[in-house]
Amino acid sequence: MTAALAPERPAPQAVPRLVEQFERGLAAPICLTWELTYACNLACVHCLSSSGRRDPRELSTAECKGVIDTLERMQVFYVNIGGGEPTVRPDFWELVDYATAHRVGVKFSTNGIRIDPAVARRLAASDYVDVQISLDGATAEVNDAVRGAGSFATAVRAMRNLSAAGLRGFKISVVITRHNVGQLDMFKQLADGFGAQLRLTRLRPSGRGADTWHELHPTAAQQRELYEWLAARGEQVLTGDSFFHLAPYGGPLPGLNLCGAGRVVCLIDPVGDVYACPFAIHEQFLAGNVRQPGGFQAVWRDSELFAELRSPQSGGACRSCGFFNSCRGGCMAAKFFTGLPLDGPDPECAAGHGAQALLAAHAAPRPAPDHSHRGGVRGQRGPVPVSIGPRPAAPPGRPCDENPLAGFAAAPAGAVASRSQ
Amino acid sequence: MSTEARPAPRAGTAGRFDLDRPWQIDDRVAVRPEPFGALLYHFGTRRLSFLKNATVLEVVRSLAEHPSARSACAAAGVGAAALPAYERALATLAESHMIAERAAP
Numbered sequence: 001m002t003a004a005l006a007p008e009r010p011a012p013q014a015v016p017r018l019v020e021q022f023e024r025g026l027a028a029p030i031c032l033t034w035e036l037t038y039a040c041n042l043a044c045v046h047c048l049s050s051s052g053r054r055d056p057r058e059l060s061t062a063e064c065k066g067v068i069d070t071l072e073r074m075q076v077f078y079v080n081i082g083g084g085e086p087t088v089r090p091d092f093w094e095l096v097d098y099a100t101a102h103r104v105g106v107k108f109s110t111n112g113i114r115i116d117p118a119v120a121r122r123l124a125a126s127d128y129v130d131v132q133i134s135l136d137g138a139t140a141e142v143n144d145a146v147r148g149a150g151s152f153a154t155a156v157r158a159m160r161n162l163s164a165a166g167l168r169g170f171k172i173s174v175v176i177t178r179h180n181v182g183q184l185d186m187f188k189q190l191a192d193g194f195g196a197q198l199r200l201t202r203l204r205p206s207g208r209g210a211d212t213w214h215e216l217h218p219t220a221a222q223q224r225e226l227y228e229w230l231a232a233r234g235e236q237v238l239t240g241d242s243f244f245h246l247a248p249y250g251g252p253l254p255g256l257n258l259c260g261a262g263r264v265v266c267l268i269d270p271v272g273d274v275y276a277c278p279f280a281i282h283e284q285f286l287a288g289n290v291r292q293p294g295g296f297q298a299v300w301r302d303s304e305l306f307a308e309l310r311s312p313q314s315g316g317a318c319r320s321c322g323f324f325n326s327c328r329g330g331c332m333a334a335k336f337f338t339g340l341p342l343d344g345p346d347p348e349c350a351a352g353h354g355a356q357a358l359l360a361a362h363a364a365p366r367p368a369p370d371h372s373h374r375g376g377v378r379g380q381r382g383p384v385p386v387s388i389g390p391r392p393a394a395p396p397g398r399p400c401d402e403n404p405l406a407g408f409a410a411a412p413a414g415a416v417a418s419r420s421q
Numbered sequence: 422m423s424t425e426a427r428p429a430p431r432a433g434t435a436g437r438f439d440l441d442r443p444w445q446i447d448d449r450v451a452v453r454p455e456p457f458g459a460l461l462y463h464f465g466t467r468r469l470s471f472l473k474n475a476t477v478l479e480v481v482r483s484l485a486e487h488p489s490a491r492s493a494c495a496a497a498g499v500g501a502a503a504l505p506a507y508e509r510a511l512a513t514l515a516e517s518h519m520i521a522e523r524a525a526p
Contacts, residue, residue, distance in 0.1 A: 018457065018471060018473065021455075021456070021457040024456075026455055026460070027453070027454070027455055027456070028453065030460065030462075030469065075451060075453040077451055077453075077460075077462035077464075077469070078462070078467075103451065103464075105462075105464055105467070127449070127464060127465050128464055130467065
């Protein structure tokens with residue numbers, strides 16, 4: 001992100017800071033995440049969208065093209081396409097070509113399953129398509145424990161193909177966990193070796209991540225190390241703006257440093273539902289559906305939920321904290337899916353307030369919908385070391401997990417977001 | 422939010438902005454007006470820039486119609502006192518390849 005450019009006009013009016021302008025929302029998203037299918041060949045234990053099986057209501061090719069037409073009209077610069085595994089859709093390349101022909105750039109996330117040498121050459125030839133390979137360990141052992149047996153080898157094969165095709169600057173996207181946070185230097189070497197760019201993002205307790213977050217999220221000491229490591233590398237490493245809650249450790253990392261939900265980003269899911277952000281697939285954050293009259297544009301402009309997210313927020317319990325201006329209360333989805341009040345501290349609050357709050361948290365609402373595989377997953381031989389498919393039993397201490405709404409009455413409708421300006 | 426820094430698509434103009442030369446928006450850049458000014462996105466570098474008011478947006482959009490950036494600024498009502506600030510803004514845009522020098526008329 002290059003810095004803000006122009007001087008203020010000679011006119012004397014005070015202009016609010018850019019971030020405050022962004023918090024009021026934009027005419028269209030800067031970028032949005034579009035999950036094309038819930039189908040996936042893997043069953044990662046932290047999958048944000050609980051993907052696995054295709055949903056029969058998924059948008060058709062014609063409907064997807066209609067969405068792209070809308071995005072072009074709204075001048076959405078690019079879409080982050082994901083899933084599920086988007087490349088398993090038979091019309092995936094047709095949709096990528098359609099988007100780029102209409103000046104909607106595409107960055108897609110994949111586990112690499114379809115990135116063979118021919119596809120890699122095709123990707124290397126386009127300026128408008130960017131690819132992001134998901135990898136959650138710098139070694140097969142660490143990666144496959146989260147993403148499933150053989151997934152490290154698949155990702156490495158894809159990266160070799162991309163590199164051999166001459167594609168430079170593709171992304172290697174890592175979700176930081178307790179088990180891979182010690183491999184940061186290895187990830188960087190891996191990326192440098194392939195001429196790729198490293199992207200680290202935060203583990204969210206969303207989707208199947210709700211069941212694994214408590215075991216996988218970095219400890220407070222690890223978060224501190226992560227922050228220092230990122231701060232030392234500046235713009236060399238991308239973060240998708242996902243660590244703004246760590247700013248109290250020593251100032252903001254590169255990026256916008258705000259929660260963009262419903263303001264500068266949002267999510268379109270495979271059945272056309274529009275959510276405030278990719279980490280908030282739950283009816284409380286559902287703004288509408290692209291199949292409604294007016295399509296995506298009407299949802300973005302007119303949704304009551306989005307209007308609320310763009311209105312000034314109280315800051316709640318965080319308001320009196322000296323760090324509030326830098327972390328802004330953290331991530332809405334992380335609070336929601338750990339049972340914390342939306343106007344209180346983030347569960348990973350750098351000042352330590354989250355850990356205390358978690359001790360007294362309500363039973364967390366269940367992520368929904370769930371498209372997880374019901375049985376084994378293709379390509380998996382024998383049990384993987386972590387639970388996949390059907391949800392594991394609720395961990396101790398969260399006894400009400402069986403009921404999606406148990407204990408959740410505490411969050412009033414007006415508390416969808418907790419950020420203030 | 423992409424902050425990717427790819428190799429610049431065109432070499433040669435970076436860091437050398439001349440107010441008296443003719444300029445235009447790079448043809449790989451999309452400009453989207455917003456209440457605060459505008460967002461610029463470059464499809465080649467995948468970088469985003471912000472124009473923080475309507476005047477600079479007007480200047481940038483009209484560059485191609487003027488024999489020089491200076492003339493575009495004057496037409497948008499930028500006075501002598503404000504001109505150095507606009508020159509810096511345009512130089513930043515040139516450096517990030519959002520605008521490019523065009524052949525002299």
